[in-house]
Amino acid sequence: MKITLTRLNSDYHFEARNDSGNTIDMDGSPDIGGQNLGARPMQVVLMALAGCSSIDVVSILRKMKQEPVSYDAEVEAQREQGKVPSLFTHIHLRFILTGDLDPAKVEKAARLSAEKYCSVAKILERTATLSWSCVVNGVEGTRHAG
Secondary structure, X not given: OOEEEEEOOXXXXXXXXXXXXXXXXXXXXXXXXXXOOOEOHHHHHHHHHHHHHHXXXXXXXXXXXXXXXXXXXXXXXXXXXXXXXXXXXXXXXEEEEEOOOOHHHHHHHHHHHHHHHOHHHHHHOOOOEEEEEEEEOOEEOOXXXX
């Protein structure tokens, strides 16, 4: 796996490219001279968590013969205040699905991802408390701590 980062302007706008040619734009916050031309690097970390766990959840649900009509994930996080580096302390991942789904199977898929399969979650749980919950057809399930 290889990532190449290229600076796109004279400030903090960068393009990250993987070895398949896919790109993500990143930028610093306006507080340090960024121009909102891309996601902040710590936001990209949370995006990676949502993506990694979501790939797991959909894959596990398919093995259970459960196919969501719609699928979304939300991540909320808190970081250490007044510290450099400012690490995540708490992260909550919320899976939101609709369709003819068994809520117990959705909960199981989310648990397996959060506690066993998601590599990004395994990295982040070393410094942050991770929790997760599921919403199936508008019904909020239990909040789980990893």
